[in-house]
Amino acid sequence: MISNFYMPTRVVAGQGSLATIGNMARDLKMTRVLVVSDPVISTQPFHAAALEALDSAGIHIARFDECGIDARCSHIDTQGDRVRRERIDGVVCIGGGSVMCTGKGIAIVATNEKPMAECTGVGKFNRKALPMIMVPTTAGSGSEVSQWTIVKDEERHLKLLGGGPLSFPDAAILDPVTLRSLPMRVAALPAVDALTHGVEAYLSGIGSHITDALALAAVRVQFGSLRASINSDDETARENNLVASCMANIACGNARLGHGHALSLPLEGHLDLPHPYGVGVLLPHVIAFNLPVLPAKVKPLAEALEVDTTGLSRAETIAACADAIRSLYADIGFPERFTPEQLPPARIREMAQLAVPGLYAGIEARGFDPSTAGDHTVIACPSARKMTVAQAQAIFERCLEAA
Ligand SMILES: [Fe+2]
Numbered sequence: 001m002i003s004n005f006y007m008p009t010r011v012v013a014g015q016g017s018l019a020t021i022g023n024m025a026r027d028l029k030m031t032r033v034l035v036v037s038d039p040v041i042s043t044q045p046f047h048a049a050a051l052e053a054l055d056s057a058g059i060h061i062a063r064f065d066e067c068g069i070d071a072r073c074s075h076i077d078t079q080g081d082r083v084r085r086e087r088i089d090g091v092v093c094i095g096g097g098s099v100m101c102t103g104k105g106i107a108i109v110a111t112n113e114k115p116m117a118e119c120t121g122v123g124k125f126n127r128k129a130l131p132m133i134m135v136p137t138t139a140g141s142g143s144e145v146s147q148w149t150i151v152k153d154e155e156r157h158l159k160l161l162g163g164g165p166l167s168f169p170d171a172a173i174l175d176p177v178t179l180r181s182l183p184m185r186v187a188a189l190p191a192v193d194a195l196t197h198g199v200e201a202y203l204s205g206i207g208s209h210i211t212d213a214l215a216l217a218a219v220r221v222q223f224g225s226l227r228a229s230i231n232s233d234d235e236t237a238r239e240n241n242l243v244a245s246c247m248a249n250i251a252c253g254n255a256r257l258g259h260g261h262a263l264s265l266p267l268e269g270h271l272d273l274p275h276p277y278g279v280g281v282l283l284p285h286v287i288a289f290n291l292p293v294l295p296a297k298v299k300p301l302a303e304a305l306e307v308d309t310t311g312l313s314r315a316e317t318i319a320a321c322a323d324a325i326r327s328l329y330a331d332i333g334f335p336e337r338f339t340p341e342q343l344p345p346a347r348i349r350e351m352a353q354l355a356v357p358g359l360y361a362g363i364e365a366r367g368f369d370p371s372t373a374g375d376h377t378v379i380a381c382p383s384a385r386k387m388t389v390a391q392a393q394a395i396f397e398r399c400l401e402a403a
Contacts, residue, residue: 003208006165007250009134009145013174013243015235021050021092021133022057024171028131030090032060034083036103037094038067041137046177047094050135054092062088064106069274070152070159071101076116080109083130090131094178096190097141097150097275100134100169104149107132108167116162117153121362123164132169137178139229139241140190140276142197142249144172152269153366159269160362174246176239179229187230188332189276194245195222195325196279196286200258201248202301203290205384207255212297215255218248220304223328230332257359258383260286263392266354273342280329281338284322285395286383291318293385338399345400352392355379 012020025033033054041047042065054061064079083091083106091110093103105116107129112119119125134144143149148163179187198218201211222244229237264278291298295314302309302317305324309317329336343351353370358380361368375390 003206003210005208005210005254007145007168007253009169010171011145011174011246012171013239013246015176015239017173018046018050018135018175018177019053021135021173022053022059024133024173025054025059025090025092026057028090028133028170030059030131032062032086032088033090033092034062034064034079034088034103034106035092035094036067036079036099036106037063037065038099039065041095041099044181046175050092050094062086067095067099067102069098071098071105071149073105073116073151073153075102076105076109076151079106080116083110084113088130090133092133092135094135094137096136096138097143097193100136100141100143101149101151103134104129104132104143104167104169105151105162108149108162116151117160117363120151120160120162121364122360124162124362125164125166128166134169134172135178136172136174136242136245138182138187138190139179139238139245140194142194142245142252144169144174144249145246146249146253148253150275156366157269158365159265160365161359162362172246174239174242176235176242179238179242188334189274189280191222191226191230191241191245191332192280192283192329192334193276194241194248195219195226196260196283197252197257198222198244198248199283199287199301200260200383201251201255202297203258203286203294203384204255204382206382211251211255214247215251216300216304218244218251219301222248223305226328227331256382258286259289259379259381259387261359262379262381263355263395265359266351267343270351270354271342271347273338277335277338277342280334281336281399282395284325285398287325288318288322289387289391289395290383290385291321337401340400343396343400348393348396351396352389355392356389
């Protein structure tokens with residue numbers, strides 16, 4: 001099989017690295033930047049320090065601090081117009097996944113001069129996005145090294161993914177100072193998303209030795225440092241989280257994401273479930289579903305999840321991998337199940353049908369009629385094992401079961 005690996009983003013990591021942002025902007029020939037953030041992050045001392053470093057480098061700064069839980073098409077389209085009008089030549093994102101997805105969307109529509117919804121799908125635009133610098137403030141989405149942006153089309157209640165080789169960020173700065181102010185519960189959510197990215201990249205049917213190596217290392221480092229980073233002030237563990245989420249996304253950017261993300265998408269779009277809850281609750285089930293068809297990967301994944309495999313059969317090892325995730329959730333205060341309010345039982349069948357177009361369908365998912373999907377319809381997904389609507393429905397049901 002032919003594999004392809006591409007990741008052009010420069011990654012600068014370590015304590016103090018945020019101070020390099022001014023020089024980095026200059027290296028990228030930025031003169032007028034839009035700094036994208038949210039109402040909380042934009043009040044943090046490290047945000048002020050980043051603006052000062054940009055200012056000291058002679059960069060003109062415009063700001064958009066209004067990002068919310070999701071990257072919204074309406075924000076992106078409005079700010080894209082503004083960027084063109086104000087002749088802004090670079091985008092700096094300081095925030096979590098939704099901030100980086102918003103900024104990436106703005107960088108895409110600014111040069112491609114069409115609405116964000118029309119840029120969704122794989123490679124649906126022709127011009128390179130504006131230069132981007134990403135400063136993640138959660139160890140999670142990995143959007144700082146990803147060509148993809150996940151945006152919400154508010155009118156149609158759809159989450160859409162867009163991107164291609166022309167929308168990679170130019171640089172990412174991973175400084176653990178940005179994680180210091182995060183409350184424990186908030187930090188756990190993106191970290192679980194990052195763990196999911198690593199596992200799903202490893203369980204992909206289109207991965208390679210390169211993506212497998214990155215994905216497995218990302219899972220090992222993330223799993224090994226999550227408890228310490230969330231339950232204590234361990235700065236090294238937080239730096240490890242940032243680097244691991246970055247590695248996981250480099251892996252899944254090339255091997256793609258799997259069933260956790262494909263099944264979570266309708267829950268996020270139609271039931272407003274936050275992304276990390278969707279993919280995180282699904283993760284143990286995704287492992288149990290896919291790992292049986294990847295026998296050579298069972299032991300390496302188990303070891304990355306710190307499972308003692310001595311004396312365990314393959315089936316027992318797979319079950320132990322799913323249990324290792326659940327035990328981590330218990331320790332970091334992350335839920336193992338959906339509540340009936342988050343996923344109403346009466347809507348499970350519809351959600352399984354709505355998952356059929358998959359994560360990468362983009363705007364074409366708008367025209368999909370879920371009632372055309374039967375029990376045996378396969379969900380579009382690069383994961384190693386094919387999943388039907390009936391199987392997705394069964395997984396959703398298990399995600400609701402009482403302990
Ligand atoms: Fe994700």
